[in-house]
Amino acid sequence: MPRARSSETRERIQAAALELFAAKGVQQTSLREIAERLGVTKPALYYHFASREELVRSLxxxxxxxxxxxxxxxxxxxxxxxxxxxxxxxxxxxxxxxxxxxxxxxxxxxxxxxxxxxxxxxxxxxxxxxxxxxxxxxxxxxxxxxxxxxxxxxxxxxxxxxxxxxxxxxxxxxxxxxxxxxxx
Amino acid sequence: MPRARSSETRERIQAAALELFAAKGVQQTSLREIAERLGVTKPALYYHFASREELVRSLxxxxxxxxxxxxxxxxxxxxxxxxxxxxxxxxxxxxxxxxxxxxxxxxxxxxxxxxxxxxxxxxxxxxxxxxxxxxxxxxxxxxxxxxxxxxxxxxxxxxxxxxxxxxxxxxxxxxxxxxxxxxx
DNA sequence: GTCTATATACCGATAGAC
DNA sequence: GTCTATCGGTATATAGAC
Structure with missing residues (x-):
């Protein structure tokens, strides 16, 4: 179950997302790209964030x-x-x-x-x-x-x-x- | 053939596009929405503008x-x-x-x-x-x-x-x- | 906690009839 | 000049195995 508290991976996702968002823009960055940069797959992100929007909101x-x-x-x-x-x-x-x-x-x-x-x-x-x-x-x-x-x-x-x-x-x-x- | 000179429709497309772009953002507005607002279909836009990018550029x-x-x-x-x-x-x-x-x-x-x-x-x-x-x-x-x-x-x-x-x-x-x- | 596989939807753009 | 039909690509999101 997704925990609100920090998991290691959760913070790595946020860091990678922020980096890509800053470089190419939010809308221009897909979850696939974020996942690839971390070496995980797209569905893995959904374990930590209920949606793309929630990821942005957390940042x-x-x-x-x-x-x-x-x-x-x-x-x-x-x-x-x-x-x-x-x-x-x-x-x-x-x-x-x-x-x-x-x-x-x-x-x-x-x-x-x-x-x-x-x-x-x-x-x-x-x-x-x-x-x-x-x-x-x-x-x-x-x-x-x-x-x-x-x-x-x-x-x-x-x-x-x-x-x-x-x-x-x-x-x-x-x-x-x-x-x-x-x-x- | 698409003319660089003004056609009536070309300007209507630009006006509708600008209105939608201002209201919801450029990337958030699809060619389908622009076409629908004018009561035409999507491919009709391509007669007047070679691409979506050219439409934006013209504005x-x-x-x-x-x-x-x-x-x-x-x-x-x-x-x-x-x-x-x-x-x-x-x-x-x-x-x-x-x-x-x-x-x-x-x-x-x-x-x-x-x-x-x-x-x-x-x-x-x-x-x-x-x-x-x-x-x-x-x-x-x-x-x-x-x-x-x-x-x-x-x-x-x-x-x-x-x-x-x-x-x-x-x-x-x-x-x-x-x-x-x-x-x- | 992370995977494979897939459902579903919309996008820009093109082909070809009228 | 506008239409119908469709292609190929990518997106978010989910189901279910491990």
Whole structure:
């Protein structure tokens, strides 16, 4: 019977799947390919994951849980430090950057998960936290640019060490929001 | 014989395809669905397009040509006005916003086209135009945030009239780059 | 826990009649 | 220019042996 707890093989499947998903895309990767890379057969995967969808979902869950927790924590506060919030968001997505990248690049393909609405929801909650409720469009746009741009930096500067990438990315987000930069 | 010139039906196919692609994604839309929406059969599509790929390519071409021309024009100049460049880029992508959205959300899925490299290439050329060559990472990140954020604004404020959206979006991009805002 | 073998379905694309 | 019919391929998923 499939156990929710980690079996050795289960984690090997997840690792192989993530690698292939990152390389060729989720929808473009079949269970046969995942199985072949591990030297097992397709039905073996079904012992560990009830369906293809559940496999994808298991990969996405850590990131989703972490960002949800981050947002909930700040929403519970009565005052928000925008710079700390942006930094926390960067750190969470950077920690799971392969999955973040996979999600961002395949929002449509992954629409069978609740991810599309979920990520849009994150954005609106981040805007509310960063600008306050009912901010004018101009301020909202600057928050969208700040948050979205951070994701783009992770994509385009994927080869840079995080010690360089993190301050550069956060500074760009601060600038978009009109906040003082780190160097200043 | 299939004509390159517009036939009535050819354009109806493109319109139906674009609508379905925007709603459910490119890879998730089959030729059968496109044909059914038009009340014709699948092989009828093959009279107008040699393959599925050619159909997709025909939809993408107007945007690609326009952005390429925009970049080439500015690259030929000896001095660049960043605000004009950003505005031109906004206008081009807004004019073809359904296709832009489709491409951005499915970069991986559309990898069989040259789009992945092409769009990454656009970004680097925009960075070079906006920051000059060999700019430090900090400046490059701000350019990435500015350009990428504009796309995000188009997604998240898709319901706003362009008279509001355009200045708000451009202002956010200017802020990311540290340029003076429109209102100032 | 992993295998062989297979059920079922849909895909893109082509052949050839009208 | 559109049709019917079909090919060859691949997909997810399952049944049942070991």
């Amino acid at each position: 996405v869950r850590p990131l989703v849980d972490e960002v949800e927790a981050l947002l909930a924590a700040d929403e519970a506060r009565e005052s928000v430090d925008p710079r700390a919030l942006l930094a926390g968001y960067f750190d969470a997505t950077y920690r799971h950057r392969r999955i973040t990248l996979m999600i961002v690049r395949e929002l449509v393909t992954l629409s069978y998960l609740d991810l599309g609405e979920r990520i849009a929801d994150w954005r609106w909650r981040l805007i509310a936290l960063l600008t306050g409720p009912d901010a004018p469009l101009d301020a909202q746009a600057r928050a969208i640019v700040a948050v979205g741009g951070m994701g783009d930096c992770m994509v385009f500067f994927a080869d840079r060490p995080v010690e360089e990438l993190r301050p550069a990315t956060l500074n760009a987000a601060y600038a978009a929001l009109g906040l003082p930069l780190i160097g200043d | 993408v071409r107007p945007l690609v040509d326009e952005v390429e021309a925009l970049l080439a024009a500015d690259e030929a100049r000896e001095s660049v006005d960043p605000r004009a460049l950003l505005a031109g880029y906004f206008d081009a992508t807004y004019r073809h916003r359904r296709i832009t959205l489709m491409i951005v959300r499915e970069l991986v899925t559309l990898s069989y086209l040259d789009l992945g490299e092409r769009i990454a290439d656009w970004r680097w050329r925009l960075i070079a135009l906006l920051t000059g060559p060999d700019a430090p990472l900090d400046a490059q990140a701000r350019a990435i945030v500015a350009v990428g954020g504009m796309g995000d604004c188009m997604v998240f404020f898709a319901d706003r009239p362009v008279e509001e959206l355009r200045p708000a979006t451009l202002n956010a991009a200017y802020a990311a780059l540290g340029l003076p805002l429109i209102g100032d």
